[in-house]
Amino acid sequence: xxxxxxxxxxxxxxxxxxxxxxxxxxxxxxDRPVRGQLDIDSFDFxxxxxxxxxxxxxxxxxxxxxxxxxxxxSVDYLMRLLAAASSAE
Amino acid sequence: MPSLGADMEDGTFVEWQVEPGQAVARGQVVCVVxxxxxxxxxxxxxxxxxxxxIAVPGQKIPVGQVMALIATGGxxxxxxxxxxxxxxxxxxxxxxxxxPSPAPTRETAGATPGAPPVSxxxxxxxxxxxxxxxxxxxLSAVNASGAHGAIxxxxxxxxxxxxxxxxxxxxxxxxxxxxMSRSKREIPHYYLASEINVEHAVTWLEKRNAVVPxxxxxxxxxxxxxxxxxxLRDSPELNGFYRDGAFRPGAGMHLGVAVSLxxxxxxxxxxxxxxxxxxxxxxxxxxDLLRRARSGQLRSSELSDPTITVTNLGDLGVDTVFGVIYxxxxxxxxxxxxxxxxWVTNGEIVPARIVQATLxxxxxxxxxxxxxxxxxELDRLLQQPQSLA
Numbered sequence: 001x002x003x004x005x006x007x008x009x010x011x012x013x014x015x016x017x018x019x020x021x022x023x024x025x026x027x028x029x030x031d032r033p034v035r036g037q038l039d040i041d042s043f044d045f046x047x048x049x050x051x052x053x054x055x056x057x058x059x060x061x062x063x064x065x066x067x068x069x070x071x072x073x074s075v076d077y078l079m080r081l082l083a084a085a086s087s088a089e
Numbered sequence: 090m091p092s093l094g095a096d097m098e099d100g101t102f103v104e105w106q107v108e109p110g111q112a113v114a115r116g117q118v119v120c121v122v123x124x125x126x127x128x129x130x131x132x133x134x135x136x137x138x139x140x141x142x143i144a145v146p147g148q149k150i151p152v153g154q155v156m157a158l159i160a161t162g163g164x165x166x167x168x169x170x171x172x173x174x175x176x177x178x179x180x181x182x183x184x185x186x187x188x189p190s191p192a193p194t195r196e197t198a199g200a201t202p203g204a205p206p207v208s209x210x211x212x213x214x215x216x217x218x219x220x221x222x223x224x225x226x227x228l229s230a231v232n233a234s235g236a237h238g239a240i241x242x243x244x245x246x247x248x249x250x251x252x253x254x255x256x257x258x259x260x261x262x263x264x265x266x267x268x269m270s271r272s273k274r275e276i277p278h279y280y281l282a283s284e285i286n287v288e289h290a291v292t293w294l295e296k297r298n299a300v301v302p303x304x305x306x307x308x309x310x311x312x313x314x315x316x317x318x319x320x321l322r323d324s325p326e327l328n329g330f331y332r333d334g335a336f337r338p339g340a341g342m343h344l345g346v347a348v349s350l351x352x353x354x355x356x357x358x359x360x361x362x363x364x365x366x367x368x369x370x371x372x373x374x375x376x377d378l379l380r381r382a383r384s385g386q387l388r389s390s391e392l393s394d395p396t397i398t399v400t401n402l403g404d405l406g407v408d409t410v411f412g413v414i415y416x417x418x419x420x421x422x423x424x425x426x427x428x429x430x431x432w433v434t435n436g437e438i439v440p441a442r443i444v445q446a447t448l449x450x451x452x453x454x455x456x457x458x459x460x461x462x463x464x465x466e467l468d469r470l471l472q473q474p475q476s477l478a
Contacts, residue, residue, distance in 0.1 A: 020351065022351060022352065039349075039351065041349075041404040041405075042308050042309075042310070042404050043308060043310075043375075043376070043379050046303075046306060046308060047376075049303060050303055050304055053303050053304075059302070059303045060303075061299060062295055062298050062299065062306065063295070063299070
């Protein structure tokens with residue numbers, strides 16, 4: 001799957017909105033941790049990753065949760081993960 | 090009307106999900122009731138045939154009042170239904186939902202309604218007025234966006250949506266206030282805390298989660314819940330209720346899981362028989378429960394059954410929880426975050442993830458000795474995560 005950065009960002013935001021429908025991304029600081037800003041607990045976070053997996057087919061390993069702190073950082077990380085997956089094919 | 094919590098006084102009936110003449114089995118969802126904790130699916134506690142539905146939508150019903158008649162043991166449901174006079178006010182009998190609120194009667198007039206229940210002139214279409222009645226929206230408080238300043242259906246629905254969360258939140262805040270005030274007034278709490286090294290348990294879980302599909306990952310809290318349930322086997326005085334001046338042990342390890350809700354408030358619905366579930370089953374049940382708690386689709390047994398509450402505030406970065414017991418329960422377990430700290434093992438200082446586990450317990454029922462035994466057992470179980478699978 002060859003996804004653009006915007007497509008990955010949209011998939012992530014859509015996944016977050018499914019869990020936190022009241023989230024206002026215009027108020028979100030993209031360089032600050034997302035979970036604290038949107039009250040996302042570990043259960044919500046796992047749900048978001050499950051939704052993301054259904055949308056774009058990436059499985060974020062638990063060991064990499066720390067790379068998904070900010071919105072921008074998460075998109076960077078997901079792009080790398082997708083690139084690694086496609087080069088492995 | 091069942092009591093769905095210590096301080097529930099009444100509930101507002103929403104809808105029936107069964108018809109007269111239909112067979113019902115104990116535990117089956119038969120109707121929906123709006124409570125301070127949101128809409129709750131009420132499970133019937135007796136099997137039989139539904140003879141007559143007495144509660145009507147919109148009716149406020151005190152705890153203990155009859156909502157329906159059930160024919161049991163081969164009774165003729167039609168005879169029972171026929172023997173009962175029409176239900177009492179506030180509304181006439183019938184299957185049509187009727188709001189008992191003093192809503193104006195349906196207007197059939199167009200742009201010039203005979204007597205709008207508002208001051209000043211409000212332009213509103215008949216359809217929008219009908220919708221406002223259904224939703225209990227005061228038209229004078231609706232912002233009009235339609236042509237020539239008329240109120241549209243969308244305006245009414247927007248006003249209803251804006252009104253609801255505030256009301257339910259205020260009701261939930263009242264319910265929490267009542268329960269916690271009673272707890273602090275009546276329950277002589279004692280508090281104990283233990284630092285538990287969870288390095289081995291977390292590592293074990295991480296290894297397990299690394300080799301299963303994402304949908305089968307287990308959160309650490311599920312492992313902790315299992316450990317709490319198993320540790321309670323040795324401390325039955327912490328699991329149950331204090332009622333009428335005496336302790337009554339719980340019928341199972343039904344852990345009330347404190348769930349904070351988006352937009353404020355919290356509920357602590359029960360995960361049933363946690364000690365008997367496998368870790369995978371427990372995680373699936375927890376996911377289902379959290380999802381329904383947050384979408385307001387809990388069942389009556391989940392609100393009335395918890396025998397003890399577990400509060401996990403670790404996700405929020407809290408180290409230690411000083412819990413307030415939810416009456417009539419007699420204990421609450423608090424779990425803080427797992428934080429990397431220096432730990433001394435065999436004379437060496439090693440980094441390890443540490444969790445503060447706390448116990449708030451009712452001194453009318455147990456003493457510190459018993460409470461201490463529970464925390465020690467919890468620690469022991471968390472050192473053997475494979476035994477919790």
